[in-house]
Amino acid sequence: xxxxxxxxxxxxxxxxxxxxxxxxxxxxxxxxxxxxxxxxxxxxxxxxxxxxxxxxxxxxxxxxxxxxxxxxxxxxxxxxxxxxxxxxxxxxxxxxxxxxxxxxxxxxxxxxxxxxxxxxxxxxxxxxxxxxxxxxxxxxxxxxxxxxxxxxxxxxxxxxxxxxxxxxxxxxxxxxxxxxxxxxxxxxxxxxxxxxxxxxxxxxxxxxxxxxxxxxxxxxxxxxxxxxxxxxxxxxxxxxxxxxxxxxxxxxxxxxxxxxxxxxxxxxxxxxxxxxxxxxxxxxxxxxxxxxxxxxxxxxxxxxxxxxxxxxxxxxxxxxxxxxxxxxxxxxxxxxxxxxxxxxxxxxxxxxxxxxxxxxxxxxxxxxxxxxxxxxxxxxxxxxxxxxxxxxxxxxxxxxxxxxxxxxxxxxxxxxxxxxxxxxxxxxxxxxxxxxxxxxxxxxxxxxxxxxxxxxxxxxxxxxxxxxxxxxxxxxxxxxxxxxxxxxxxxxxxxxxxxxxxxxxxxxxxxxxxxxxxxxxxxxxxxxxxxxxxxxxxxxxxxxxxxxxx
Amino acid sequence: xxxxxxxxxxxxxxxxxxxxxxxxxxxxxxxxxxxxxxxxxxxxxxxxxxxxxxxxxxxxxxxxxxxxxxxxxxxxxxxxxxxxxxxxxxxxxxxxxxxxxxxxxxxxxxxxxxxxxxxxxxxxxxxxxxxxxxxxxxxxxxxxxxxxxxxxxxxxxxxxxxxxxxxxxxxxxxxxxxxxxxxxxxxxxxxxxxxxxxxxxxxxxxxxxxxxxxxxxxxxxxxxxxxxxxxxxxxxxxxxxxxxxxxxxxxxxxxxxxxxxxxxxxxxxxxxxxxxxxxxxxxxxxxxxxxxxxxxxxxxxxxxxxxxxxxxxxxxxxxxxxxxxxxxxxxxxxxxxxxxxxxxxxxxxxxxxxxxxxxxxxxxxxxxxxxxxxxxxxxxxxxxxxxxxxxxxxxxxxxxxxxxxxxxxxxxxxxxxxxxxxxxxxxxxxxxxxxxxxxxxxx
Numbered sequence: 001x002x003x004x005x006x007x008x009x010x011x012x013x014x015x016x017x018x019x020x021x022x023x024x025x026x027x028x029x030x031x032x033x034x035x036x037x038x039x040x041x042x043x044x045x046x047x048x049x050x051x052x053x054x055x056x057x058x059x060x061x062x063x064x065x066x067x068x069x070x071x072x073x074x075x076x077x078x079x080x081x082x083x084x085x086x087x088x089x090x091x092x093x094x095x096x097x098x099x100x101x102x103x104x105x106x107x108x109x110x111x112x113x114x115x116x117x118x119x120x121x122x123x124x125x126x127x128x129x130x131x132x133x134x135x136x137x138x139x140x141x142x143x144x145x146x147x148x149x150x151x152x153x154x155x156x157x158x159x160x161x162x163x164x165x166x167x168x169x170x171x172x173x174x175x176x177x178x179x180x181x182x183x184x185x186x187x188x189x190x191x192x193x194x195x196x197x198x199x200x201x202x203x204x205x206x207x208x209x210x211x212x213x214x215x216x217x218x219x220x221x222x223x224x225x226x227x228x229x230x231x232x233x234x235x236x237x238x239x240x241x242x243x244x245x246x247x248x249x250x251x252x253x254x255x256x257x258x259x260x261x262x263x264x265x266x267x268x269x270x271x272x273x274x275x276x277x278x279x280x281x282x283x284x285x286x287x288x289x290x291x292x293x294x295x296x297x298x299x300x301x302x303x304x305x306x307x308x309x310x311x312x313x314x315x316x317x318x319x320x321x322x323x324x325x326x327x328x329x330x331x332x333x334x335x336x337x338x339x340x341x342x343x344x345x346x347x348x349x350x351x352x353x354x355x356x357x358x359x360x361x362x363x364x365x366x367x368x369x370x371x372x373x374x375x376x377x378x379x380x381x382x383x384x385x386x387x388x389x390x391x392x393x394x395x396x397x398x399x400x401x402x403x404x405x406x407x408x409x410x411x412x413x414x415x416x417x418x419x420x421x422x423x424x425x426x427x428x429x430x431x432x433x434x435x436x437x438x439x440x441x442x443x444x445x446x447x448x449x450x451x452x453x454x455x456x457x458x459x460x461x462x463x464x465x466x467x468x469x470x471x472x473x474x475x476x477x478x479x480x481x482x483x484x485x486x487x488x489x490x491x492x493x494x495x496x497x498x499x500x501x502x503x504x505x506x507x508x509x510x511x512x513x514x515x516x517x518x519x520x521x522x523x524x525x526x527x528x529x530x531x532x533x534x535x536x537x538x539x540x541x542x543x544x545x546x547x548x549x550x
Numbered sequence: 551x552x553x554x555x556x557x558x559x560x561x562x563x564x565x566x567x568x569x570x571x572x573x574x575x576x577x578x579x580x581x582x583x584x585x586x587x588x589x590x591x592x593x594x595x596x597x598x599x600x601x602x603x604x605x606x607x608x609x610x611x612x613x614x615x616x617x618x619x620x621x622x623x624x625x626x627x628x629x630x631x632x633x634x635x636x637x638x639x640x641x642x643x644x645x646x647x648x649x650x651x652x653x654x655x656x657x658x659x660x661x662x663x664x665x666x667x668x669x670x671x672x673x674x675x676x677x678x679x680x681x682x683x684x685x686x687x688x689x690x691x692x693x694x695x696x697x698x699x700x701x702x703x704x705x706x707x708x709x710x711x712x713x714x715x716x717x718x719x720x721x722x723x724x725x726x727x728x729x730x731x732x733x734x735x736x737x738x739x740x741x742x743x744x745x746x747x748x749x750x751x752x753x754x755x756x757x758x759x760x761x762x763x764x765x766x767x768x769x770x771x772x773x774x775x776x777x778x779x780x781x782x783x784x785x786x787x788x789x790x791x792x793x794x795x796x797x798x799x800x801x802x803x804x805x806x807x808x809x810x811x812x813x814x815x816x817x818x819x820x821x822x823x824x825x826x827x828x829x830x831x832x833x834x835x836x837x838x839x840x841x842x843x844x845x846x847x848x849x850x851x852x853x854x855x856x857x858x859x860x861x862x863x864x865x866x867x868x869x870x871x872x873x874x875x876x877x878x879x880x881x882x883x884x885x886x887x888x889x890x891x892x893x894x895x896x897x898x899x900x901x902x903x904x905x906x907x908x909x910x911x912x913x914x915x916x917x918x919x920x921x922x923x924x925x926x927x928x929x930x931x932x933x934x935x936x937x938x939x940x941x942x943x944x945x946x947x948x949x950x951x952x953x954x955x956x957x958x959x960x961x962x963x964x965x966x967x968x969x970x971x972x973x974x975x976x977x978x979x980x981x982x983x984x985x986x987x988x989x990x991x992x993x
Contacts, residue, residue: 034620035637052636053625066906091874096907104795107820110907117692124695128639170693178642178686178701178744181694216630283628403628526796539820543757544691546750546821 043138050129051147054154055219057122059280061287064399068111070118071161072280074289074406077476078306078389084478085311085491086469088498088522090304090381100535101479101492103526107539115165116538119158120172126155127175149206153226156199160233163192164480167534170548171195182545193237200230210255210277218272218281219405224250225278228409231417236484240425247418250277251436256411260445263346267391268404276407277414284396284403291389291406292398297349298370298379299358302398308348308384308474310497310519315469316344321450326500326517333500333518342447347473349385350499356393360385362499364506364520373498373520375512382522383499388474407475412441416468423464429455438467489529496522551579561610564648565617571649575605596662602655609650612683612700617647642694644701652679658712669716677708678740689745689756703743706766710735726842737765737831750821751808761826769828769860771914772818773805776894777887790818794910800887800900802911827916828860832923846935852928855961861922861970868918868965870898873906881966922970924962930955948992956984 040046060069068076082089082097089095093102096111105112129151133144162169167189176184203226210222227250234243250256257274264270271279282289296302314324318339325331330339336350349355351362361369362383371379389404396402419437423429434452442449452467454460468481482488498520501507508514513521542549554576560569579601582588588598620643625636658673681702690698711734718727745756755761759768772793777800778784784797788806808822809815815822834857841850866872870882878901885897899911912918933952941949964970969981 034622037619037621037639040621040637049635049637050621052627052629052634053621053638054636055629056625056627056636056638059627091905092903094903094905094907094909096905104910106795106910107792108908108913120693120695122695125638125640127695172693172695176694178690178694178698181691182689182744182747184691184693214630216632219627219629281628283631283633286633287626287628528795540758541691541693543820544689544745544747545693546747546757549821550750 037132041132041135043136044140044143047133047136047139047144047147050133051150054122054125054129054151057125057154058118061282064290064293067114068118069114070122071115071158072406072408073118074280074282074291074389076115076118077280077406077408078291078474079294080476080479081306081474084482085309085496086473086478087312087386088307088309088382088496090307090378092381093523098523101488101525101527101532102523103528103532105528105532105536107536107542109535109538112165112535113538113540115161116541119162123155123158123172124175126151126158127173130155131175145206146208149203149226150221152199152203153207153221153229156196156203156226157229159192159196159199160229163189163196163233164236164483165535166537168192183547184545185547193233196233197230200226200233204230209253210274211253215272219279221278222255224253224256224414225409228277228414231414231421232480235417235421236480238424240421244418244421244425244427247414247421250411250414251418256414258411258415258440258444262343262444262446263388265407265410266389266404268402269391271405271407275411276405276409277411278409279405279407281405282403284401286403288400288403289406290399290402291404292391292394292402295386295388295390296398297355297358297360297385298377299360300356302385304371304379304381304385306386306474307380307382307498307522308386309382309522310384310499312469312473313344313348313350313384313499315466316341316347317449317466317470319449321452333502336499341442341449341470343470343473346446347386347388349387351383351501355385355387355390364501364504364510367506373501374510381498383501383520386474410472410475412471413468413477415441416464416471420464420468423457423460426457429457429460431455434460438464441471442467483533488533489527492525492527495524498522551577551581553577557608559608559610559649561649563610563612563614563616565645568617568646568648571608571651573606573608573651575603575607575654577601577603577605594663596664596666597660598662599660601659602657605654607652607654609652609683616699617643617645619643619645640697641699642690642696642701643699646702647683647700648681648702650679650681650683650702652677667717667719669714671712671714673712675708675710675712679706679708682706682743686742686744686756688758689742689747689760701744703745704760705740705743707738707740708735709738724842724844727840729839730837732834732836734834735831736833737829739764739766750810751824764826765829765831767830768826769830769862769914769919771824771827771916771919773807773823773825773827774915774917775803775805777801777892777896777899778803779892779894788814788816788818792817792819793913797910798900799889799892800896802899802913802915802917804913804915824914827914828862828919829858830860830862832856833858846937848933848935849931851930853925854928855923855925857923859922859970861920861964862914862918863920863965863968864912864914864918867968869904869912870901872904879965879967920965920970921963924960924964924970926957926961926971927959928957930958946991946993948990950990951988952990953985953987955986957981958983958985 058070059073065075070076079097081087083100089097096109099105099109133148168186170184171187171192204223207221207223207226210224213220213222227246231243231246234246256277259265259273259275265273265275294303294305297304317323318330319341332338334352337345349360353360360371362371362373362380364373366372373380373383415437439451443451452463454463482491497515500517500519502518507518511521537548557573559571579599581599583598621637622640623637625638626633627636655676656673660671662669682704683700684703685698685700686703687698713732716729739760739762741762742756742760745760746754747756748754749757753761758770761768778797780799787803790804793804794801804818806814806816806818806823837854839852866876869876870878882898887896887900904912931952931954933950936949962970971981
């Protein structure tokens with residue numbers, strides 16, 4: 001019996017051992033539809049895969065979006081105008097874009113949370129790239145340095161936006177563990193700003209010039225793109241001399257142009273114009289955007305979501321360069337673009353205008369029009385529509401088939417910013433300087449507005465700011481401009497109006513407030529000076545890390 | 551009786567050093583009623599068994615490759631005029647991930663009385679789950695910048711009782727039986743692991759749903775006291791500009807319950823003035839199964855319910871004019887705050903357009919948290935079996951007619967038209983009422 005028991009024990013033990021060894025291999029598996037990090041960072045091809053991922057970041061390509069998935073998603077760029085005096089969100093006063101600046105900003109605002117989350121998502125992808133690219137050896141040094149510079153540029157841009165809208169935020173430059181992420185503390189705004197300047201300066205020499213980037217690589221960052229963002233942060237910091245020398249460098253490269261055809265640079269046909277220094281890339285079908293669907297009026301089956309305000313429409317001068325006025329005989333309420341800066345009709349659609357063969361009728365008396373101005377219909381709230389990013393007679397589905405790039409940095413901005421930097425730095429303003437900058441922008445063939453001849457800095461400033469507003473309208477820069485000019489509080493205050501309807505019978509009975517120029521009442525804003533200049537830390541973040549608001 | 555087992559399990563889902571786990575368990579039982587000393591009471595107590603068990607269970611029920619740091623596909627970007635394939639790190643993975651374990655301790659007895667006509671069982675259970683495999687997305691700051699894969703985080707305790715009471719009997723041709731179940735559960739988060747944050751109000755947790763010492767999936771929000779009646783009411787109330795910058799009559803009045811000094815500070819804010827306002831986990835779960843039979847007639851019913859649980863009607867079910875998709879419900883219309891005749895405690899605050907992103911009145915507060923207890927008649931059935939003598943003459947062996955109804959009655963305090971059993975918002979298919987009539991015939 002004892003022998004038998006021993007035998008059984010031995011047999012059992014052998015099975016046990018066998019089982020153990022047999023299993024060891026079967027239990028070590030590697031994923032087949034993902035790349036294991038430890039074996040990935042080897043050659044240029046893989047590094048390019050990862051670099052592409054850095055550019056993509058959190059941007060959603062799901063056609064219609066309901067939130068800003070990134071600072072550079074079309075929704076994050078264009079719809080941010082709803083927080084300014086340029087446009088109004090058809091979804092009303094409770095739209096989370098409108099509440100950012102109308103005195104109702106709360107820490108649980110879901111759109112500021114999206115901007116916050118997307119920044120740190122992209123930062124995490126950048127950090128992972130920068131930590132691992134070093135070990136890639138099957139790659140030439142120039143290529144590797146270019147990639148590192150691109151990623152540093154993209155990461156610096158995230159901190160640029162964070163520094164402008166939040167000011168003081170955590171500065172994360174390496175991959176964190178969850179526990180570290182929950183404990184991280186904010187640093188001063190100035191530290192973030194210095195980091196952005198340092199990183200952009202480090203990136204610049206390794207980035208190729210705009211002219212050296214082949215068409216197949218369009219969308220990748222050029223030296224001018226990094227300099228453009230460097231210029232922006234210098235402007236915001238009021239370091240005007242440094243800003244002007246950065247802008248001068250871009251101008252001196254002479255790689256970029258003011259495109260004679262203003263309207264085309266926002267459309268697929270001319271999206272790679274040398275005016276567009278850096279754009280967020282979209283592609284019809286595979287990587288579409290729905291900007292047309294959101295822009296289109298009801299008559300074109302659009303959502304009428306993006307509604308330019310009267311305040312923007314009124315900033316377009318008469319075509320002789322004099323400011324628009326409702327008292328001027330050239331003003332025609334039935335044809336608002338008549339006698340105006342041609343950019344009016346490249347940007348806006350007003351009552352009676354046609355687009356894609358359809359007439360846009362918003363007049364309060366035209367009660368049978370789908371686009372009649374109202375407070376309730378899925379139609380314009382201001383009497384205007386934005387067609388800057390819309391292609392006329394587009395035949396595809398505006399939700400999934402439209403893929404024009406959205407410009408993030410244009411040469412026109414460079415020229416206007418250069419003039420602004422010179423002006424604010426106290427440099428002398430000469431006619432030659434005006435002709436090289438603002439007059440080039442407004443004098444382009446398709447715009448052809450008369451030259452500015454004002455050389456007194458204090459008188460030029462409002463002209464320049466207005467030019468910037470008109471030229472860059474709906475491109476997502478107005479909010480930041482108002483912030484850094486320090487006029488956001490006074491600007492986003494009081495009543496905002498839409499289009500005028502002086503000959504309307506119904507006007508007085510349907511608008512919520514009466515205006516002496518018979519403009520439609522849209523909304524009132526009450527920007528809280530001293531409070532709303534910086535966004536609050538999102539509530540879901542301070543929930544998990546109370547240090548962020550202490 | 552004694553039974554013991556030891557398991558040694560390996561899983562490919564864990565890294566090399568953590569693949570194996572050893573899980574022992576043991577159970578003992580004692581049929582007291584079979585001991586000699588039990589004879590004097592055996593007329594009343596027909597059987598009695600004491601039982602106890604102890605054990606450790608392992609869980610590896612998670613996705614594959616949770617420990618390997620990977621780059622995910624799908625990060626394509628359209629350089630030039632074509633789509634370029636891209637990858638990126640998008641998920642945090644823990645290289646030390648290992649088995650989740652649950653220690654269970656059960657004690658109880660099974661007993662029957664009066665010749666097995668009455669049965670009563672009771673069990674006390676204590677389950678402690680450690681190193682919980684969980685994606686703690688709500689407990690990690692988005693500063694991490696990554697999604698989070700399963701990690702071993704947190705410890706959860708479930709203690710409670712389960713009772714079963716059954717009775718069946720017959721009196722002449724009348725037979726009946728009753729079965730009932732009751733469980734009482736105390737669910738308690740012992741630790742969150744990665745989300746153990748010391749919050750300014752003294753709680754430890756992730757500031758949204760999980761807190762040490764409380765049940766999982768807590769409703770954590772503001773206490774309210776009706777709505778504002780007018781401007782002077784607003785002026786005299788605690789400052790709630792952090793929740794509602796421009797309150798008007800008919801907006802919810804949030805209570806200031808705490809502050810940095812441990813007492814109300816005159817400001818309502820998310821740091822100090824949120825507290826437990828309900829639990830999604832029912833404290834009591836119960837059911838009854840009743841049946842009776844008299845000659846050819848029979849009736850059976852099944853009831854089921856929960857109590858000590860809260861529900862939260864937000865989104866489409868809760869808010870009027872919500873995000874362009876919700877309509878106005880009758881209870882909202884009838885119970886709304888009416889500025890013409892303001893009342894402190896209307897059923898619904900002032901009517902306004904509410905975006906999907908929410909608004910000042912849609913903060914998670916006890917205004918929207920409801921008592922989700924219910925008792926539901928899940929099923930009731932009547933039947934009649936015709937006597938054989940009657941049907942054999944027409945050549946049948948068996949003939950039964952019956953009718954049954956499901957979900958016809960529910961007792962609850964929920965909003966009209968909404969069901970506390972489906973404790974969720976958004977769109978769902980309602981629980982169906984089903985009526986059926988049937989004939990069972992065999993020849």
